[in-house]
Amino acid sequence: MKEKEKTLSDEDTEHVTLCKRGNIDAFEMLVKKHQKRILNIAYRMLGNYEEACEITQDAFVSAYKGIRNFQEKSMFSTWLYSIVVNLSRNRLKQLKIKRYREEFSLDDPVFTDDGQIKVEHTSEESSILEKLEKKEIQQKVQGCIDSLDYEHKEIIVLRDIQGFSYDEMSDMLKVSEGTVKSRLFRARDALKNCLKKVMGNL
Amino acid sequence: MDCKSIQEKLSVYIEDIISSEEKAVIDEHLRSCQKCSGCLADLMKTLDYVKNIEEVEPPQWITTNVMAKVKAEADTGKGIFERLFYPLHIKLPIEAVAVVLIALTTIYIFNTIQPEIRLQDRTELAKAPSEEVINERLISQGDKKRGKDLMTSSPLLKEKELKPSPTFAQSDREKVLLYEKDKEESVPEEASETKAAESLKKAEAEGQAPGAKRDEVKKFSGAAERYESRREALSAFETKAKGDMKKEIINLTLSVRDVETASEKVEEVLIQFGGKAINKDNYENKNILNAELYLEKIDKLIEKLKMLGEVKQEEKSFESHRGSIKIRISIEKI
Numbered sequence: 001m002k003e004k005e006k007t008l009s010d011e012d013t014e015h016v017t018l019c020k021r022g023n024i025d026a027f028e029m030l031v032k033k034h035q036k037r038i039l040n041i042a043y044r045m046l047g048n049y050e051e052a053c054e055i056t057q058d059a060f061v062s063a064y065k066g067i068r069n070f071q072e073k074s075m076f077s078t079w080l081y082s083i084v085v086n087l088s089r090n091r092l093k094q095l096k097i098k099r100y101r102e103e104f105s106l107d108d109p110v111f112t113d114d115g116q117i118k119v120e121h122t123s124e125e126s127s128i129l130e131k132l133e134k135k136e137i138q139q140k141v142q143g144c145i146d147s148l149d150y151e152h153k154e155i156i157v158l159r160d161i162q163g164f165s166y167d168e169m170s171d172m173l174k175v176s177e178g179t180v181k182s183r184l185f186r187a188r189d190a191l192k193n194c195l196k197k198v199m200g201n202l
Numbered sequence: 203m204d205c206k207s208i209q210e211k212l213s214v215y216i217e218d219i220i221s222s223e224e225k226a227v228i229d230e231h232l233r234s235c236q237k238c239s240g241c242l243a244d245l246m247k248t249l250d251y252v253k254n255i256e257e258v259e260p261p262q263w264i265t266t267n268v269m270a271k272v273k274a275e276a277d278t279g280k281g282i283f284e285r286l287f288y289p290l291h292i293k294l295p296i297e298a299v300a301v302v303l304i305a306l307t308t309i310y311i312f313n314t315i316q317p318e319i320r321l322q323d324r325t326e327l328a329k330a331p332s333e334e335v336i337n338e339r340l341i342s343q344g345d346k347k348r349g350k351d352l353m354t355s356s357p358l359l360k361e362k363e364l365k366p367s368p369t370f371a372q373s374d375r376e377k378v379l380l381y382e383k384d385k386e387e388s389v390p391e392e393a394s395e396t397k398a399a400e401s402l403k404k405a406e407a408e409g410q411a412p413g414a415k416r417d418e419v420k421k422f423s424g425a426a427e428r429y430e431s432r433r434e435a436l437s438a439f440e441t442k443a444k445g446d447m448k449k450e451i452i453n454l455t456l457s458v459r460d461v462e463t464a465s466e467k468v469e470e471v472l473i474q475f476g477g478k479a480i481n482k483d484n485y486e487n488k489n490i491l492n493a494e495l496y497l498e499k500i501d502k503l504i505e506k507l508k509m510l511g512e513v514k515q516e517e518k519s520f521e522s523h524r525g526s527i528k529i530r531i532s533i534e535k536i
Contacts, residue, residue, distance in 0.1 A: 024269070024276055031268050039260040053264060060268040064275060141251045160252040166219070185213035192248040 012076040019067050027067075031060050034077065037162065038084045044157040045088035046095075047146040055091055059084040074171050081164075082172040085154050092150045137199070144194035152187030159184055208232075209241050216245065452500065452529045457536045458511035465489040465533045471506045475499040478526065487535040494526045507531070 018026035043052035458464035
């Protein structure tokens, strides 16, 4: 995985240099190459496809704006993914504030979290997913990811879904590797408990 | 190692990023502890679920939208670029050329207008002190209408010389009548003031002869004769003046390279100096301009002409003349 990243980044470096010279086509190549991963990070972070698409676009636009300031100390992909993680995190904070304002469940937040997850998903995707067990599991997993703290959420998404190395994650999240490890443990533990609760048995 | 710390380590244990000593300890513990091995199983299953979560496909419009936004961004970036560099590299020559063109146009316009402004000042100055000029002009305009020979007639002379004649005639007649009365009443001295009276007196003295009646007739006829002769003299003077004017054509020869341009310029100059009745004859390599001009403008005209080319002037004195004079300028190719 790590080696694969390395070769990808080498291709990126070429495109990034072209982009810095104002070559828009080179940027389009980068968009096409990274959009899927960016969208998936955003989607797993936000749990909403439309929101994820919005965040993906925003991430690319801010990447284009900032590409001249991008120093090749880290890989372009790492830099790009850190943008999407930050944007998703900010969006989550916004949504959380929104939820607090909309809901009246300040005294029972745990229940609200779970309840909300279910409501969101039944309203959006249940008609398609309900009949398929696999899809149902996926939905439940996503529901559990959604229920996590954003710090835990991002670390699960980056490590267990996207498979980034501890090194890359500490780069993206601007935290030490030790923090990444301990955060990952707590995130996995929380996720495990959630899945146990949702599925009854693992 | 208790279960809690073992469970904490499980997360790194499954990723194999743990020291071999720790790994051995955990392996040892897991064999003996059901709870912890159950935890490990749960963790593995959890990770299985998470890792098997399906990827979503990005919609095609994402690239399109992103590129549209990026292009818009790039265009605004170009705007800054243009603002910074165009004045230095591309627009500058255009601006410079524009400035030079404006400057040249301004100079050209100034040069064209400048003499006209001076002329205007001069005519205003001329108008202010004497109304003669205006009168002259009016008369000359009137003459034009009447279709008189403008080339030879001087409006000033006409005004000065023609006007007295009827007055003279009138006063003469009065005096003659007066004299007749005087003769009858024998008071001859009363009319001694005027020329006419004087001449009549002389005639009287000359012809102081036998018959008073005859004398009377003679004297009267003498006066009449005198009057007639005066008129004759006046008309003679007029014709003489006219003749003089006919003869007094100032001939100027201007040698230039470009005849056409020079004649246009000369024409302009003539108009500026208030030249009248300008006409132009074109010949091969030679243009002749005829015009009427006030005498006092001649010197300035010649000065102007000298700026256009070589000027040859017939040696003549015009000082005895007043008013306008005919001028013929031959423009010849060098």
